[in-house]
Amino acid sequence: MFSYVSHLECPKCGLTHPVDQQINLCTCGSPLLVRYHLNDLKKAWQKSSLTTRPATLWRYHELLPVVDEANIVTLGEGMTPLLPTTRLARELGVREMYVKDEGIIPTGSFKARGAAVGVSKAKELGITDIAMPTNGNAGAAWSTYAARAGMRSTIVMPKAAPFLTRGECAMAGANLYLVNGLISDAGKIVGRAVQKHGWFDASTLKEPYRIEGKKTMGLEIAEQLGWKLPDVILYPTGGGVGIIGIYKALRELQELGWVEGPLPRLVAVQSKGCAPIVRAWQEGKRESVFWEHSETVAFGINVPKALGDFLVLEAVYETDGCAIAVDDRDIIMEQKHLASTEGLFICPEGAATVAAARELRKIGWIKESDTIVVLNTGIGIKYPETIDMHVKTLQPDSDLPETYIG
Amino acid sequence: MFSYVSHLECPKCGLTHPVDQQINLCTCGSPLLVRYHLNDLKKAWQKSSLTTRPATLWRYHELLPVVDEANIVTLGEGMTPLLPTTRLARELGVREMYVKDEGIIPTGSFKARGAAVGVSKAKELGITDIAMPTNGNAGAAWSTYAARAGMRSTIVMPKAAPFLTRGECAMAGANLYLVNGLISDAGKIVGRAVQKHGWFDASTLKEPYRIEGKKTMGLEIAEQLGWKLPDVILYPTGGGVGIIGIYKALRELQELGWVEGPLPRLVAVQSKGCAPIVRAWQEGKRESVFWEHSETVAFGINVPKALGDFLVLEAVYETDGCAIAVDDRDIIMEQKHLASTEGLFICPEGAATVAAARELRKIGWIKESDTIVVLNTGIGIKYPETIDMHVKTLQPDSDLPETYIG
Numbered sequence: 001m002f003s004y005v006s007h008l009e010c011p012k013c014g015l016t017h018p019v020d021q022q023i024n025l026c027t028c029g030s031p032l033l034v035r036y037h038l039n040d041l042k043k044a045w046q047k048s049s050l051t052t053r054p055a056t057l058w059r060y061h062e063l064l065p066v067v068d069e070a071n072i073v074t075l076g077e078g079m080t081p082l083l084p085t086t087r088l089a090r091e092l093g094v095r096e097m098y099v100k101d102e103g104i105i106p107t108g109s110f111k112a113r114g115a116a117v118g119v120s121k122a123k124e125l126g127i128t129d130i131a132m133p134t135n136g137n138a139g140a141a142w143s144t145y146a147a148r149a150g151m152r153s154t155i156v157m158p159k160a161a162p163f164l165t166r167g168e169c170a171m172a173g174a175n176l177y178l179v180n181g182l183i184s185d186a187g188k189i190v191g192r193a194v195q196k197h198g199w200f201d202a203s204t205l206k207e208p209y210r211i212e213g214k215k216t217m218g219l220e221i222a223e224q225l226g227w228k229l230p231d232v233i234l235y236p237t238g239g240g241v242g243i244i245g246i247y248k249a250l251r252e253l254q255e256l257g258w259v260e261g262p263l264p265r266l267v268a269v270q271s272k273g274c275a276p277i278v279r280a281w282q283e284g285k286r287e288s289v290f291w292e293h294s295e296t297v298a299f300g301i302n303v304p305k306a307l308g309d310f311l312v313l314e315a316v317y318e319t320d321g322c323a324i325a326v327d328d329r330d331i332i333m334e335q336k337h338l339a340s341t342e343g344l345f346i347c348p349e350g351a352a353t354v355a356a357a358r359e360l361r362k363i364g365w366i367k368e369s370d371t372i373v374v375l376n377t378g379i380g381i382k383y384p385e386t387i388d389m390h391v392k393t394l395q396p397d398s399d400l401p402e403t404y405i406g
Numbered sequence: 407m408f409s410y411v412s413h414l415e416c417p418k419c420g421l422t423h424p425v426d427q428q429i430n431l432c433t434c435g436s437p438l439l440v441r442y443h444l445n446d447l448k449k450a451w452q453k454s455s456l457t458t459r460p461a462t463l464w465r466y467h468e469l470l471p472v473v474d475e476a477n478i479v480t481l482g483e484g485m486t487p488l489l490p491t492t493r494l495a496r497e498l499g500v501r502e503m504y505v506k507d508e509g510i511i512p513t514g515s516f517k518a519r520g521a522a523v524g525v526s527k528a529k530e531l532g533i534t535d536i537a538m539p540t541n542g543n544a545g546a547a548w549s550t551y552a553a554r555a556g557m558r559s560t561i562v563m564p565k566a567a568p569f570l571t572r573g574e575c576a577m578a579g580a581n582l583y584l585v586n587g588l589i590s591d592a593g594k595i596v597g598r599a600v601q602k603h604g605w606f607d608a609s610t611l612k613e614p615y616r617i618e619g620k621k622t623m624g625l626e627i628a629e630q631l632g633w634k635l636p637d638v639i640l641y642p643t644g645g646g647v648g649i650i651g652i653y654k655a656l657r658e659l660q661e662l663g664w665v666e667g668p669l670p671r672l673v674a675v676q677s678k679g680c681a682p683i684v685r686a687w688q689e690g691k692r693e694s695v696f697w698e699h700s701e702t703v704a705f706g707i708n709v710p711k712a713l714g715d716f717l718v719l720e721a722v723y724e725t726d727g728c729a730i731a732v733d734d735r736d737i738i739m740e741q742k743h744l745a746s747t748e749g750l751f752i753c754p755e756g757a758a759t760v761a762a763a764r765e766l767r768k769i770g771w772i773k774e775s776d777t778i779v780v781l782n783t784g785i786g787i788k789y790p791e792t793i794d795m796h797v798k799t800l801q802p803d804s805d806l807p808e809t810y811i812g
Contacts, residue, residue: 051457052457052458055461055485056487073749074489075487075489075507075510075749075750076486076487076488076489076507076510079461080482081462081481081512082482083480083481083482087556101481101482101512103512104481104482104510104511104512105510106487106507106509106510106749107751108514108785108787144745144749144751145749147746147748147749148748148749148750149749150493154806156800156806159799163790164787164790166795166797167786167787167790167795168751168786168787170793170794170795170797171741171742171745171746171786171793172745172746172749172751173745175806176795176797177797177798177799177800177806178797178798178799179799179801180799180800180802181801181802185802188802189800189802189804189805189806192805193805193806196805335577336577339550339553339578339579340553340577340578340579341553342553342554343479343481343512343550343551343553343555343578344481344554345513345550345574345577345578379514380574380577381514381570381573381574381787381788382787384569384570384573387573387576388576389572389573389576389582391572391576391582391583391584392583393565393583393584393585393586394562394583394584394585394586394595395587396585396586396591396594396595398585398595399595399599399602400560400581400583400595400599
């Protein structure tokens with residue numbers, strides 16, 4: 001069997017739904033989670049079968065929701081590098097530190113995973129038109145995969161979203177609109193439009209399958225570390241699908257018996273300018289409250305209230321993790337630092353996890369003996385506005401100035 | 407043995423040089439090629455050994471020049487997707503068409519391959535300072551890998567080079583300069599500076615090992631097609647290292663007995679605004695002449711005279727290939743077309759190969775029965791100036807306009 005998918009389950013009210021119909025939220029309003037025949041799969045699937053499979057996220061097809069291989073829409077996404085950062089590990093004083101580099105993926109961000117699996121499943125369900133609000137990268141990914149699938153897409157993003165992601169949507173042929181507001185405003189516009197036109201609403205977590213794409217980050221981290229889990233995983237948290245997906249992956253691997261021992265402590269990293277999950281965690285709450293006047297240079301995590309906040313918080317509580325907010329100045333500093341010391345030009349959201357790791361090590365929450373993995377969710381060049389650059393222009397017959405020479 | 411490297415050989419005068427010393431050009435002024443103990447390797451190496459290796463270009467370490475594995479400087483480069491483009495194949499009227507997508511690689515361009523192998527070998531040879539002229543992407547890649555290796559880098563690029571590549575160099579901590587001129591002017595400035603300061607000159611083909619990195623594109627295409635070579639490979643040609651490398655790879659695979667039959671016809675694709683190789687090929691020459699007042703939107707192939715022109719022309723002649731120049735307007739058109747029909751937002755240089763394939767099919771040089779591979783050398787978003795975009799801005803309480811809705 002290509003996929004061991006079973007059904008959709010509501011994590012709030014427990015209701016189940018079939019996977020062969022177009023569906024968004026549960027009747028109770030909650031996002032839905034995909035469930036698999038894990039007992040059957042446990043008997044049929046061996047880790048060793050993976051070694052000869054292509055280096056894409058589809059290597060885990062048994063644990064993905066696409067039933068017919070012919071429906072796969074792919075641009076070669078997945079199995080991104082897990083890179084040791086030895087200088088940084090030494091600096092922070094931890095045993096081992098890795099960056100999972102989601103910049104090395106189609107459309108340059110981890111959103112490609114959700115889009116690949118989401119669009120493939122949409123194709124399997126006969127969907128021809130999708131619409132979504134986005135902070136930029138998700139729209140870029142979904143419109144690109146929609147183009148690959150031959151679907152139409154409508155994308156609405158904040159005017160302030162990273163400029164280059166607009167270009168990606170436009171090139172992919174999306175119906176693209178900007179809004180003078182936040183992603184929550186874009187979401188309302190999309191909500192009215194899908195009602196009116198009968199398009200499929202692919203908004204974060206209103207669509208049940210993107211989590212499945214993103215969970216492959218967790219599967220890959222486990223496989224790349226030889227099925228020995230790290231002690232801590234830090235994830236930049238906006239809509240939260242990444243951390244929800246990684247938690248789901250790790251639980252599924254536990255059920256399959258492929259990993260042992262406690263799960264990594266999952267850390268939800270936010271910016272001080274938009275930290276609803278952090279506030280909820282500090283107050284011991286199970287849900288977050290809308291964060292007024294949110295603002296951060298890490299645009300992808302500017303999400304004032306996430307539909308899946310309760311799932312993010314569950315992942316944090318259940319793994320003895322934590323939630324932490326970092327300063328935009330530290331984000332910019334870590335971005336520059338990582339590029340020049342490790343050759344990793346990561347995005348601000350990724351840099352936030354490095355700033356968080358530094359802080360958590362300082363206060364002793366991360367220990368010297370810990371192996372930590374931080375997620376870089378996209379390539380740095382998508383955010384040219386964070387680059388501070390002073391470059392000298394020479395004439396063709398000039399020599400390099402004597403100063404500056406290192 | 408980790409590497410079967412033997413020595414450096416001059417393709418012009420035949421002189422050989424050792425691989426354990428810092429060296430640039432042959433004493434005769436020609437670029438040098440790396441040679442391997444292919445007979446020994448043929449006995450010791452099996453294709454099947456590759457199947458379980460990591461999906462990076464280092465899977466071919468026996469055919470790479472780094473002797474000690476500890477010297478590898480890596481960001482996870484290589485094994486980029488080879489993607490079927492079925493709609494485009496149908497449109498052009500060819501049996502099979504693939505895009506080798508070199509956008510899915512650290513720093514977003516194929517230059518990462520040359521930089522990974524070149525910087526690794528430089529580390530092995532004890533080099534601590536490199537300098538180079540660049541049209542943008544090579545500088546971005548080499549300064550990034552230099553940072554990863556803990557080396558210092560000095561980069562000089564034309565003021566008109568893609569803006570984002572400047573940012574990559576700056577973030578990597580390079581000594582970065584712009585020049586009011588072409589890459590040839592930048593090259594002269596670097597030439598004087600390396601003399602004066604004793605830095606290693608990593609200019610295209612003045613450094614013998616980057617070809618080895620780039621040849622892995624050829625190795626991967628062969629492996630990804632199950633060691634059955636395509637009929638035609640089209641490559642955007644500026645400095646020419648990519649096509650030289652692919653030709654070298656295919657010849658080495660022939661010598662190893664890993665591929666059979668004739669080699670693919672190699673096509674050097676240039677822009678009509680800078681076509682020295684095309685002119686030389688049309689005139690049956692073995693070398694090119696400096697192209698005056700060169701200009702093209704595909705900045706990476708704006709190279710008026712390449713040091714390795716004779717090697718590019720050899721690759722074309724020896725494989726019954728050809729050289730063809732395309733119009734900048736067609737490049738822009740194909741770029742948009744590929745993004746919206748195949749979900750591949752490629753760079754202008756990559757789009758040039760699609761325009762060339764379309765033209766060569768039209769005139770019958772490419773046949774209906776041919777399997778063709780075009781190289782996309784980098785991600786499209788590095789060239790925001792080629793995006794033609796008209797986007798409407800909505801207010802938070804607006805609905806989508808009725809027009810535009812597809």
